[in-house]
Amino acid sequence: MTTATKTPVWKQEGAVPFLQIKNVTKKFDDFTAVDNVSLDIYKEELFCLLGGSGSGKSTLLRMLAGFEEPTSGSIIIDGVDMAGIEPWNRPVNMMFQSYALFPHLTVFDNIAFGLKREGMKRDEIKTRVNEMLGMVQMSEYGKRKPNQLSGGQRQRVALARALIKRPKLLLLDEPLGALDKKLREETQFELMNIQDELGVTFVVVTHDQEEAMTLATRIGVMNHGEVVQVDEPQDVYEYPNSRFVADFIGSVNMFEGRVTEDLPDSVKVESKEAGCLLYVNHGINCAPNQKVSVAIRPEKIKISRTKPDQLMNCLKGKIEDMAYMGSLSVYRIKLEGGKEVRITQPNFSRDMGTRLTWEENVYLYWDVDSAVVLTA
C-alpha cells in the first residue's frame, strides 16, 4: 500500500496527469449523456466514477475505451490524443460488467486472446498466460470453459484477460456488481493488491458508493452527465459540495435555513425546520440572508433524554421509530416542527432497559464541526 504520509500526486504542484479528459461532451441525438466533463487522473490512481444510472459514467468509460467518440472535447492518455484512434489501437483495456468472456474459448484462450492479436510467439504467450492465471489464482482452471466457472471465477478470468496486455489504463465497469457480498469484499482487496503490484492506472465505474469508498484513491461523483465533485473518498463523504453529493453518498439529514451571520470561519443559520439556530465552524461563500442547507450525517448526531448545555445545534423531538441492528440502532425522530431526522447510534451497553425507546422525548445535538453548510 502507498504510504499515507506522502503527498498524493494530485495535490503535488506541477504533476503531469496521466489521463486528461478535456471538456468532453457526448450527445446522442438531442440527449446529452456527458456534459462538458474535465478530469485529470494521475498515474497509478484508482479513480472511481460514481453516479446513478443515466448519470453518464458508463458513456464516459466507453469513450475512454474508444467505443464512442466524444461529440466535442478531447481525451489524452499518456500525452497522446485519442481522437480517431480505434479501440483495438488504444493502450487501454476494459473489464466489462457482464465480463464478456468468449463462451467458445477456454479460460486459457480467453486470456491469450489479446496476446495472439499482437502476434506474440506461442511459448511467450504460454508463459505470460500461466503467470497471469497464477496471479488471479486460477491456475487449475485454464482448460475450463467460462460456463463451467462460478461468478467469482469468471470475474477473475475477466480481470486477467484485461490485464494480460499490460495496458497503461484499465477500465472497470461495475467490477464487483455481479458478486455476492462476501466475495465482493475479498475481491475488493485483491483488486487493490493487483493494482499496487502492477502499477496500472484504474478507472472504475460504479453506482455503489461503498465500492467506491473502499476502492478509490479519488472519487468523481457524476450527475446528469456532469462531474459534480472530485475528491478523496473521505472528503466526498465529510465535505460534500452540494446537496446532491451529500444525499447520494451515505445518508444525510438536511435542514433548510437562512444565513444570519457569515464570518470567515463560521456560519450561523436560522432554520425553521430545525427549530433552533445552527452553527457551523467553516466559512462559505454566500450572500447575506441566502438560503442554504445544513447537512448532518446520522452517525454524527448525539441523542439524550436530558437537555444538553448548548443552545445552538440542539433540537427537540420524539422517537417515532427505531430499529435494532446489532452493532448499532437506527432512530427516526420527529422534530417539533414536523421534520423527521434519522440517527444512528452505536449500542454501547448490552442493557436493554436503559435504551431509548418509542415515544420518548429526546434532545438531539451535535458539535460545531459535525455539520456542513451547502449552498449548491
Place this chain on the structure above:
Amino acid sequence: MKKTSKFLTSSSILGFLFLYAPIVSLIVYSFNSSKLVTIWGGWSIKWYGKLFENEQIIEAAMLSFKIAFITSCLAVILGTMAGFVLARMGRFKGKMILSGWISAPLVMPEVITGLSLLLLFVALENTFGWPAGRGTNTIIIAHTTFCLAYVAVIVQSRLSMLDETLEEAAMDLGAKPSSLFFLVTMPLIAPALVSGWLLSFTLSLDDLVIASFVSGPGSSTLPMVIYSKVRMGVTPEINALATLMILIVALGVVAAMVIMKRQHRLNKELKE
C-alpha cells in the same frame, strides 16, 4: 408429472397416424417383391437394386445433390449478410419493410415465386444474354432466393440473442473488425449457420414447383423425374427412391433440430 388423460393419448395417436401412415405404407411397400404396387408379394430389397441401375434416376439425384449443395452454401452466405443487417443495423428507415421483404419468400406461393423467376430469367436473357437458356444455374439461383430467407431468419434470431459486448471485448483486446467476425462472431453463430445450411439443403432437394418453372432441357432434378414417372403409374422403384429421400431429409431436419437445441442451451448459459 400430471397423469396423461386417455383423451390426450388417443388424440395424439390419431394425429401421428394421420401424419405418418401414408409415409409408413410407402416405406413398407418399397420392400414389396411384387411388381404391382397394390399387391403384397413378400419382403424384398430388389427395387433398391433396380433403382441404382436406373441411370436416369441416378443422374437426376446427382444433379439434385449438386444443386442443393451449392444452393445451401450460397444461401448461408447471403442469408447471413441479410440476417446481420436485420439484427445489427439498429433502427433505420424502412427496416420493417426490409424484414418483411426478406421473410416474404417464406409465405409466398411457390407457383408465384417460380413464375416470377422464370419471367425474370427470360427478360434478363433477352436484354443481357445471360443466363443463356435455363438449366442448373437458374435452378440454383431460384433455390438460393427462397432458402436465403430461411437462413436470414435463423441467423437474425441467433444474432439478436448474442451479447454485443463480446464483440466489443474482442475489439478492446486488439481484434480488428476484419478478423473479429471470424474470431468471435462466426464461432458463436456457427450452430445457426449449420442448421440454416441443412435446412436449405433439404428445401432445395425436395422442391418441385419452382424447379419445374426455371429448369431447362437436360436439367431435370430428382423430384421432377419422380413426378414425371409417377404420371405413368407408381412403380415399386419409385417407392424405394422415395424411402431413401425421406431418410435423407429426415436426417437433415433432425440434425438441424439437434443443433438448434444445443444452440438454445448455449444461449441460456450465456444469458445467466
